Amino acid sequence: MDKFHALVDLLKAEKALDVGHTDGSYLGHCASVYRDMKRWGADEDLAIAGLLHSLYGTGLFQSFKLELDRRDEIRAVAGERAERLAYLNCAIVYDSFDEQVEQGAPPFRMEDRFTGADINVAAEDFEDLMFLQLVDRLEQIPRSKKYAFRQAAFRRMAELLAERTGGVSLEAYDKVYAAAEVG
DSSP, rough: HHHHHHHHHHHHHHGGSSEEEETEHHHHHHHHHHHHHHHHOOOOOHHHHHTTTTTTTTSSSSSOOOOOHHHHHHHHHHHHHHHHHHHHHHOOHHHHHHHHHOOSOEEEEBBBBBOOOEEEEOHHHHHHHHHHHHHHHHHHHHOOOOOTTTTTHHHHHHTTTTTTTTTTTHHHHHHHHHHHHHO
């Protein structure tokens, strides 16, 4: 069985289908983030991190979360890189991360909300985290209607990722936020 289906089965076993998220299920949202990441050109490890992007809860989303002592179990299925990126995404303190996004150049340091420690994040991992954060946000905004939340940071992420995504990041950002102006 491939990683995606093995992890979907694990999430189903943990009742992720029963958890609501932006007018759907949490698992549906996670699968949509995975698909969008693939469509934007993410490799499989990054897309799997997208599937697991809030597996341990985030600073905003706490309705579904596995305990951190299960990281080894998740890593065994998802792989080292995917699980590490998912953990880092869950560990983000938004203000700390957004300051680094605005800076736009290494060195990248962010606060880990689980430990309170500052952690150094490699430039490649930081770019992957921006990719993951932006795709996750743009996937759910049309349903949540929370356009103002971290809007400047998400715009900056779209700009910084434009070359990597062939412009898809800016096009997607502009399309989603255009709806805010209409609605």
